[in-house]
Amino acid sequence: MIKLILAMQHKKIPKQIHLNELNSDIDLSQSRFYIPTTETDWQKADSARLAAISSFGFGGALVHMLLEEGSTCHEPSSHGQESGNYHCILPISANTLEAMDSVTNQWKTLLAERRFFSLKQLCQVAATRRSHFRYRASVVASSQFEFRQALSNLDIKDTAVSHLAAMSPEAVFLFSGQSGHFASMGKYLYRNFSVFKDAFDLCADAFERKQQRSLVELVFCDEQEPGSNGLTELDEYAQPALFAVEYALAQLWISWGIIPKVLLGHSLGEITAACLAGCMTVEETMSLVIVRGRLMMHAPGHGGMLSVLAGYEDLRTSVDLDALELDIAAINGESITIVSGPMTSIYALEEILKTRHINSGRLNVVHAFHSRMMDPILDEFEQVAAEIDYKAPVLPLISSVTGKSMLMAPSASYWRQHLRECVQFDTAIDQILKDTSSAIFIEIGPGKTLTTCVKHNRNVSKHTVLCQSLNDDSLGLSTILQALGQLYLAGVSLDWNRIYEATESSPCDLPEHPFNRKRYWFDDVPENEIATIEASVENTLPDIYDIVWQPRPLAEMVKPATKSTGWIIIGHGRGYARRLQRLLESQNKPVFCIVAGKENSLWRDILWFLNWGSASTISMWDLCDSEEYAKTLNRIINKLARYNVTNWRVVYLGAMDLTISTQTSTNSLEQDHAGVGVSGLLALIKGINKVALRTSLWVVTQNAVAVNESTTEVECADVSVAQAPIWGLMKTAYLEHPELRGGLIDIEEKLADEQQLTLLIEQMEGGIDEAQVAFRKGIRYVQVLETLPLNNHLPYVADSESAYIITGGLGGIGLACAAWLVEKGAKHIYLLGRRSLLDIEDHISFVSGTYEADLNVLDKVEQLRQAGANVESIACDIRDHQKVSEVIQQIRSVRPIKGCFTRQG
Numbered sequence: 001m002i003k004l005i006l007a008m009q010h011k012k013i014p015k016q017i018h019l020n021e022l023n024s025d026i027d028l029s030q031s032r033f034y035i036p037t038t039e040t041d042w043q044k045a046d047s048a049r050l051a052a053i054s055s056f057g058f059g060g061a062l063v064h065m066l067l068e069e070g071s072t073c074h075e076p077s078s079h080g081q082e083s084g085n086y087h088c089i090l091p092i093s094a095n096t097l098e099a100m101d102s103v104t105n106q107w108k109t110l111l112a113e114r115r116f117f118s119l120k121q122l123c124q125v126a127a128t129r130r131s132h133f134r135y136r137a138s139v140v141a142s143s144q145f146e147f148r149q150a151l152s153n154l155d156i157k158d159t160a161v162s163h164l165a166a167m168s169p170e171a172v173f174l175f176s177g178q179s180g181h182f183a184s185m186g187k188y189l190y191r192n193f194s195v196f197k198d199a200f201d202l203c204a205d206a207f208e209r210k211q212q213r214s215l216v217e218l219v220f221c222d223e224q225e226p227g228s229n230g231l232t233e234l235d236e237y238a239q240p241a242l243f244a245v246e247y248a249l250a251q252l253w254i255s256w257g258i259i260p261k262v263l264l265g266h267s268l269g270e271i272t273a274a275c276l277a278g279c280m281t282v283e284e285t286m287s288l289v290i291v292r293g294r295l296m297m298h299a300p301g302h303g304g305m306l307s308v309l310a311g312y313e314d315l316r317t318s319v320d321l322d323a324l325e326l327d328i329a330a331i332n333g334e335s336i337t338i339v340s341g342p343m344t345s346i347y348a349l350e351e352i353l354k355t356r357h358i359n360s361g362r363l364n365v366v367h368a369f370h371s372r373m374m375d376p377i378l379d380e381f382e383q384v385a386a387e388i389d390y391k392a393p394v395l396p397l398i399s400s401v402t403g404k405s406m407l408m409a410p411s412a413s414y415w416r417q418h419l420r421e422c423v424q425f426d427t428a429i430d431q432i433l434k435d436t437s438s439a440i441f442i443e444i445g446p447g448k449t450l451t452t453c454v455k456h457n458r459n460v461s462k463h464t465v466l467c468q469s470l471n472d473d474s475l476g477l478s479t480i481l482q483a484l485g486q487l488y489l490a491g492v493s494l495d496w497n498r499i500y501e502a503t504e505s506s507p508c509d510l511p512e513h514p515f516n517r518k519r520y521w522f523d524d525v526p527e528n529e530i531a532t533i534e535a536s537v538e539n540t541l542p543d544i545y546d547i548v549w550q551p552r553p554l555a556e557m558v559k560p561a562t563k564s565t566g567w568i569i570i571g572h573g574r575g576y577a578r579r580l581q582r583l584l585e586s587q588n589k590p591v592f593c594i595v596a597g598k599e600n601s602l603w604r605d606i607l608w609f610l611n612w613g614s615a616s617t618i619s620m621w622d623l624c625d626s627e628e629y630a631k632t633l634n635r636i637i638n639k640l641a642r643y644n645v646t647n648w649r650v651v652y653l654g655a656m657d658l659t660i661s662t663q664t665s666t667n668s669l670e671q672d673h674a675g676v677g678v679s680g681l682l683a684l685i686k687g688i689n690k691v692a693l694r695t696s697l698w699v700v701t702q703n704a705v706a707v708n709e710s711t712t713e714v715e716c717a718d719v720s721v722a723q724a725p726i727w728g729l730m731k732t733a734y735l736e737h738p739e740l741r742g743g744l745i746d747i748e749e750k751l752a753d754e755q756q757l758t759l760l761i762e763q764m765e766g767g768i769d770e771a772q773v774a775f776r777k778g779i780r781y782v783q784v785l786e787t788l789p790l791n792n793h794l795p796y797v798a799d800s801e802s803a804y805i806i807t808g809g810l811g812g813i814g815l816a817c818a819a820w821l822v823e824k825g826a827k828h829i830y831l832l833g834r835r836s837l838l839d840i841e842d843h844i845s846f847v848s849g850t851y852e853a854d855l856n857v858l859d860k861v862e863q864l865r866q867a868g869a870n871v872e873s874i875a876c877d878i879r880d881h882q883k884v885s886e887v888i889q890q891i892r893s894v895r896p897i898k899g900c901f902t903r904q905g
Contacts, residue, residue: 001067004051008069011042011049086188087142088123089481091488091496092154093133099514100135100156106511108151111144116508119144124500125508134160138485140478159491164439164465169492170261171467172432173253173276174454175246175269176445177423179305179363181238182472185446186245187220189252189470192477194501199251203244206286213237215244239268239293240286246272246445247282249469253442256484257495264398264428266330266450267369268292270418277393279410284388291384292419295377296367303368305329305340306349309359312337318356324348329370330423332453338363338423340371370422378416386412403427405435425453433459440492442483446470465490523739549707549774549781554766564765566590566648568636570684571623571676573653573700576757580651581616583757592636593617594629596676623654624679629687637691649742649764650688652699654680658722672722678729685733688740696742698764699730705746707774707781727772734771746774798826802898803891807832807878810840815860817901822869829864829871830891832884837861837873878902 007014015038028034042049049069056062092107094100116122119142137154141147189196204215219241246269254260265273268289275285308315312331321327321339326349329340339349346362353360367373390409399406401417403424439461443451451466467483488494567584569577569591577593584591595617618635620628654676659668673679681699688697704723727744734741745763747756759775774781798804804821808814809831818829831837840854864871876887891897 001053001065004053004067007042008049008051008067011044013040013042015039086120086192087140087477087481088119089127089484089499090123090139090141090147091127091130091132091136091485092138093131093136094513095133095135096516097135097156099516100137102514103511104137104151104154108148110509110511111148111151116144119147120500122508122510124496126510127496127500130510130513132488134158136489136491138488140481140485142478155489157489157491159489162491164463164487164490164492169257169440169487169494170259171253171440171442172262172264173250173260173273174441174443174445174450175250175263175265175272176242176443176447176450177265177267177269178238178242178369179365180445180447180449180472181242181364182446184220185241185470185472186248188477189248189480190216190220193252195255195498196248196252199248200244202282203240203247203286206283207240207244207290210287210290211240215241219245236293236297239289239296242268242445243272243275243285243289245470247275247285249444250276252480253444253469255495255498257493257498258440258442258487260395262396262398262432263393264400264425264432266332266400266425267423269445269450270400271415272444273397274393274410277395277397279390279393279397280388288385288388288415292381295381296369296374299367299373299377301368301373302343302366303341303371303373304343304346305338305363305365305368306346307332307361307363308337308339308349308353309335310337310353311335315339319349319352321349325372327368327371328422329368330425331427332423332425332449333456334426334458336426336453336456338370340368341373342368370420374420378420381419382412382416385415388412398428398431400425400428403431405431425450426457429454429457430459433457439463440465440467440487440490442467443469446472545785545787547783548786550784551779552782553780554762564589564647564649566592568592568594568633568648568650570594570650570652571596571654571657571680573656574702576656576700576753577653579753580653580757580760583754583761587761591616594623594632595619596621596623623676624674624683626683626686626690629684630690633687633691633693637693648695650684650693650695650697651764652681652684652697655699655701655704655723655726658720660720660722664721669722673725677722678725681726681729681733685737685740689737694739696764697740698742699726699744700760701726701744701746703746703748705774707746707776731772741771743771743773748776796824798824799898800825800827801895802826803828803830803895804898805830805832805888805891805900807900807902809833810835810837810857810873814901815857818864818869818871819860821901822864822867827869828895829869830887831861831871831873832876832878832887833873834875834877836875839875 003014013036015036019035019037022028022035051067053065053067054063090107092100092103094103135156135158137156139147139150139154141150186196186200190200191197200216207213207215215237218237250260250272260276263273263277265271271285271289271292274280275282280288310318311334312328315321315328315337324341324345326339326341326345328337330338332338339346350360390411392409393406397406398404400423401414401421403426441451441454441464443449443466446469448468448471451468454460454464455466465486467486469480469483471479484494484499567581567589569580570593571577572595573580577595581591581593593616596619618632620632623629657676658672659665685697688695701720701723703718703720704727706719727746730744734743742764745760747760755778756775759778759780763773763780772783798821804826806814806817806821806829809818809829810833814831814833818831821829837858840857861871861873874887876883878884888897
């Protein structure tokens, strides 16, 4: 099928490469069929190209498939996109940071080289037809230029460490009050998202039936009357408009997969929240907010509201609000208080606050909500509110009057109190943070007032995600799409098919996800480096081994190594690197030192290219960066060694720069091994592997191991705790990379530098018979295994009346264990394995010929039986717990079980 798709794509019919000569009994000349022997153009007829595929299976399965060419996709015109307002969100993800860099670069190249007439289509395909991986980023823009700029400065997040990745997409919906509204709020949401449009139209229809005016024209009109600022001055219609926008926003977020876990509204916003919670219908809610807006519009007096950056108690004690006829309208935070009352009093309060250096700001309202100036309209408002049949909320709803959960249906008296009393928003947020585990707060409405209050709450977590829906600074879609990006980066699962709900879903070329291939094959080990172990002359095996240090002069080396032709020294080694370099150079050896830091790096780089010998010290930014090691080693190989560094020595002295024992602490250990310690060595090994360097790696430490600690033959200084882990790392590294095997050398502080340096060079030049060497008082010590036989121990005797179970019993080790048990006196052996003896016998009789391995098993079992043992074989997979239990119970019913031996292979 892939071949056929490619043929359609290139509009070519490929030749049949396996046809040399047609069967003479087949005559195609009289038919419409032919077999193409050369590549030909696939001419298109009146209809789309059509092809068939037939597959005839060996077992009789028949599969037939028809494939038709897709229609040509005409890219939509860009004239429909409104400049500066039509934003799109592009999600980008990958499984690793390296893959993320590759994907990002591919996107940059794609957007730079091609012109897309529909960015929405491009982003839609990326969002809906690509998997979303661990590392994520998102870009919100309205042009290709903006996309390319944003891709250069991505904020990449790891969703694996996100506290939201494993949680359901639930959020706290915060419904805004009246002060943040602005003209044309939600206009582009209305034009681009059908869910928002349908929900807004539902509210608009209810408004139009009561007011005979179009709420759509009122809110989304492009031109305002001269001198007018739209809804900001139309209080009578601002509240119905806010309700419609907030209700539509809530439905839009829900359609995208974000479920409201808790609903909380501020002033008017609580009425919207109650509607969404099911306390009243959209029609009833619109009637209530229309009356509420009209009554507030005609409330007597000229009032206003002031936001004060001070706590409620501090404000009450420092200012006599009653004397100024002012009321506390809302407590939005620990240091955010809203004051409401007559404008003359607001002016007076502003002057008082200035003298006391307390910041404040007026709200975008022309009436004193939640103050005594609302008293004249309370009775009429309560009468209208009493006409509604309220129901208990079906979604968790928090009252801004009490700050607690609302479990019962609201009443007319509640809405009267709600209009007049102080909004306890801060108390409500405390209740939410205490009772729920949600870490997502979304402001449903214009502005960011409520999310800002949540951000400064004393109980909020630093991991809390705060999202806004609308902002007057950006009339387009960017605000809500940026919020979607926040949730995406936090690992929240979004319904991208609903976010991009338009029909523009034709496939288009996208960057491919990179495959970070890793090589897992073992390299061939040279024969001269294969370790051999000679068999012991004695037939008896020692009981216990112990690792001890024994003196072994260099003269007793097993075989000499090839003399070195060059040296690479890494690290300062508390001055040893410089002294070792001078000694080697005195012997006419080329030496190059790699040290941390970039001091004089420009001058050294210049010398590097002009005269290699003058630039023998190479600085690296970070000795823990394998890429930097690879680049530096490549410079050495390419410049002087001419790709032949087989007989060079790489000496790592960085371990000697670790913290001395008397100053070692947990913090110093972490810092050391994140630097030139374990991390530095791993980076060096990776760098050597990246440049395929095959040379001896020697690691030098100082007092990292205890030599003959239990004897008085050699004094042992305090072991360097910081350097000791280096030995554990390199023991494993030499086993995994035998081609790098040089050795570990431990020196002491007391020996003269010149003598120690000579010993070091002799060891590294002399040979590789020992990978672990220590020098104490000028004597060379190596680690050897010493046998410690146990004395006066009683021989093992098996119980002839008990049963012994051996798993993997038909394997070589299992049968050897069985033979040992029979030799010790065991008479009842049960061999467990995936096969039984019966299976082996059946296999031999069924298959022609015999198998030496199977015959060997039968022969050994027969020998055990001839020795007087009752040997039974049971087919049992030890991974099957129930089967194993049944076998054990079966054996116990016959005789007690004395022992069980687990032997596989």
